[in-house]
Amino acid sequence: MSAPQAATVAPPSEPKSANGDLVKIPDDVAMPEIKAPAEVKKEPEANKLFRMTMKLQASDLHLKVGQPPMMRLRGDIRRTEMRPLTQEDMERLMYPLLNSHQRKILDAEGGVDFSYVVGADECRFRVSLFKQRGRLSLVSRRVNNVIPNFEKLGLPPVIEKLCNFPEGLVILAGVTGSGKSTTIASMLDYINGKEPLHILTVEDPIEFVFTDKMSYINQREIGLDSRDWHKALKDAVRQDPDVILIGELRDIETFEAAVHAAETGHLVFGTIHASSAATTINRIMDLFPPDKHPAIRTALANNLKAVVAQKLIKGLKSPRVPTNEVMIVNSMIRKLIGESRDSQIPDAIRIGIQEGMIDFNENLKMLCDKGDIDKSTALEFSPNPDQLKMILKGIKVAAPGIL
Numbered sequence: 001m002s003a004p005q006a007a008t009v010a011p012p013s014e015p016k017s018a019n020g021d022l023v024k025i026p027d028d029v030a031m032p033e034i035k036a037p038a039e040v041k042k043e044p045e046a047n048k049l050f051r052m053t054m055k056l057q058a059s060d061l062h063l064k065v066g067q068p069p070m071m072r073l074r075g076d077i078r079r080t081e082m083r084p085l086t087q088e089d090m091e092r093l094m095y096p097l098l099n100s101h102q103r104k105i106l107d108a109e110g111g112v113d114f115s116y117v118v119g120a121d122e123c124r125f126r127v128s129l130f131k132q133r134g135r136l137s138l139v140s141r142r143v144n145n146v147i148p149n150f151e152k153l154g155l156p157p158v159i160e161k162l163c164n165f166p167e168g169l170v171i172l173a174g175v176t177g178s179g180k181s182t183t184i185a186s187m188l189d190y191i192n193g194k195e196p197l198h199i200l201t202v203e204d205p206i207e208f209v210f211t212d213k214m215s216y217i218n219q220r221e222i223g224l225d226s227r228d229w230h231k232a233l234k235d236a237v238r239q240d241p242d243v244i245l246i247g248e249l250r251d252i253e254t255f256e257a258a259v260h261a262a263e264t265g266h267l268v269f270g271t272i273h274a275s276s277a278a279t280t281i282n283r284i285m286d287l288f289p290p291d292k293h294p295a296i297r298t299a300l301a302n303n304l305k306a307v308v309a310q311k312l313i314k315g316l317k318s319p320r321v322p323t324n325e326v327m328i329v330n331s332m333i334r335k336l337i338g339e340s341r342d343s344q345i346p347d348a349i350r351i352g353i354q355e356g357m358i359d360f361n362e363n364l365k366m367l368c369d370k371g372d373i374d375k376s377t378a379l380e381f382s383p384n385p386d387q388l389k390m391i392l393k394g395i396k397v398a399a400p401g402i403l
Contacts, residue, residue, distance in 0.1 A: 023056065023071060023078045043119070046093040050118045050125060052080075053142055059177070059320070060142065061125070065090055065135040074319045075312075090136040094129055101223065106131075115205040115221070121145065126181075126207050143207045144182065147189045154321050154372060155183065156363060158356035159308070162328075163190050168305035169262040171249070173274040173283075179312050179322050180271045181207050184245065187269065191215060191243060200241035202232045204248070215243075233257035237264060246270040252287050262303040276360075276383070277307040277327035278345040281337060293340075301338045304329050309360075313373060313381050321372050323381060325360045328352065346383075361388045368392065 049069055053061040058071035068082040097116060098106065105112040111130030118125070124143040129136065150159050162170055170187075172180040185208040188199060192215040199215050204222035218239070226232035230253060236244055237260070249255045249270040262268045274280040281300065288296050307327045315321035326349075327333060333348050335341075349357045358366075364378040365388070375392060382388040 023073070023080045044093075044096045046097060047118055049093070050116070050123070050140070053125075053140075054118065054123050057319070058142065061138070061140045063090065063093075063136075063138040064132075065137070075314055087135050090138070094136060094138060097127075098129075105223070113205055115143075115207060116140070121209075124207065124209070126205060141177070147185050147208055147210070148182065150186060150190070153179075153183065153186055154318075154367070154370075155186070156324055156326060156358055156366070158326050158328075158358065159183075159187065159324075160190065161356055162306045162308065162326075163187050163194075165267055165305045167262060167265050167267055169258055169268045169270065169303050170305050171280055171307045172269070172271045172310065173276070173280045173307055174271075174310040175273060175275060177312065178310050179320070180310060183308065183310060183322065184269055184271060185210075188217075188243070188245060189213075192217060195242075197242035198240055199243040199245070200236055200239055201245040202226070202229070202236060202247060203245070204229070229254055229257075233261075237261055237266070241266060243267045243269070248272070249284070255284060255287055259299050259303055263299075274309065275311075276309045276346070277325055277349065278342045280307045280309065281342045281345070297338055297340065301329075301334045304337070311360075311381060314377055315372050316374060317372055321367060323360060323363050323367060323373075324358065325349065325363065326356065326358045328355055328357050330355060361391055364388060365391050 049061060049063070053071055056071060056073065058073050060072040062070040062072070062077065063085060064070075065087050066084050067079065068084050069080045070077055071080070072078070095103070098112070098114075102112045102114055106129060111128065113126070113128050116125045116127050117123070123145060126141040126143055128139045131137070150157075172184045174180045188201070189210060191197065192199060192210060193213045195214055197215040199210075199217040201217065201219045202222070203219065206219050206221045210217040210219065220226050220232055222229055222232060226235070233246065233254065236257070244261050244266050246254055246258050246268065249258060249272045254270075258268050258270050272280055272283055274283040284300065285293055285296065306329060309325040310322050312320045313323055327345065329337075330352060332351070333345060336344050336348055346359060349359045353362070360381075360383050364373070364382055367373045368375055368378050378392070379385045379388060
């Protein structure tokens, strides 16, 4: 295999507008099969690609047969100057990363998710290795070693309040790649440093590794520490936890387990793929047949404490910053959920500003005022740009009467 020409790389903080822009690769991380430096000589060959991702501060590494290695930099997919990968390349690079159990899952199910650590815990990656058109592809998310606090992440101050519920269900909502896992890890680490509790996580795979502080933490990975979600969640309430993280509310089984744990006096955190607080309720309803909806709405009204919806947007001081909508379940929102008036939840959030609630537009304004984002980015990601324009001009937008 021939090596590419040596080149320099632009700092990752400099944005590129076109997804097709090439990423120039430093000499020391050129092609996977080039002889590694002595200090990483015994590492798996694929580590050179993971280390390249770390060096360029990319958020994701993408590998696909027929394409050169690609990375996501400041939100855009960028191709490297390496030659296209073959199926033989992918097998040579990826198979050594899998244990026998993971290899069986890949062969039987066509895809496997796992966490991967580079070096002596220098960096962790959340890896999805899968087949497409009969060939291997990989998408891997870089996970920070250090769990950032709320201030470093730029989260609204009310997030701290959500960590102090004695029981109930707190949901982090967002699309893939919106930073849900980082935010929820920050919340758990805040509790970890504040109270002497038992925190139990059930994840697939484990992303952030916690260090015991005032609390102590047990982290269980599906397929490694427990046979499946059903077994792990059944065991969870018997393991004397105070706080439970369910990595993803992905189906009826995981949602019912979360509600049961919340009903029995635990504080439960979970993530879900939804874009806002209102669509989170709709997404949960979609898991169940219509005849179950009244019971599920009652369970949500009684046990849901808050929903934090999150998006990652391009920042000025850092490559990506989170913008949030925070819904805290008060008597008004409890009534709207119970009466299937989900479309009025955004209005209730705006009314609830005195209780710490915040909608996307108010949070976008806060980020603009702090200089974290520019106005054009705020308007691009706003759910209601016309309303945001008024807010940015200092015009108070009246909240409608919804009761």
